[in-house]
Amino acid sequence: NAGVTQTPKFQVLKTGQSMTLQCAQDMNHNSMYWYRQDPGMGLRLIYYSASEGTTDKGEVPNGYNVSRLNKREFSLRLESAAPSQTSVYFCASSEMGGNQPQHFGDGTRLSIL
């Protein structure tokens, strides 16, 4: 039982390049989330998907797009990467609704030069 799996674990991009971060969960959870963590800070929500077929913006959605491909998978895309998007990106999942614990993947460390 892998839980939440994120790929890749590390990536270096040049400014202006595009990139898709992948996330998959095997816990049959309905809700999925993308967060970013900047040095010395807590996590901030980028986008979330309450259930398959739905997505909504979080605190910091600018510069990102998401796709809920199916119940298991939720991807995050940077269309034109900027240095300000250098961060560690975490994907999380939970059972349906807000009143459930969230479980996190190991993160993707993304550097944009």
Added chain:
Amino acid sequence: GIQVEQSPPDLILQEGANSTLRCNFSDSVNNLQWFHQNPWGQLINLFYIPSGTKQNGRLSATTVATERYSLLYISSSQTTDSGVYFCAADTRSSNTGKLIFGQGTTLQVKP
């Protein structure tokens, strides 16, 4: 939106000591969670605790929703407890799981 504040920001303990971490939030919540981020960056869910008290081994948590705070207790600390502890909350009116995180408490346990 809801504000989440944690204290203290940093804490250094000798192995075997006890500690209390505090989380204050500015609005009514229906979702309050505590996480541990280990030195390798992994985030582990410790407690889902919108109200009441829970215990898991040497760790316990209490949330007093009416007074808008939560406490995380660590007893008989071990070096493996080192890392950053985050609390995160979602407001009662939201109920979406859109967690707002505090800035964290960095704990160092010395042998």
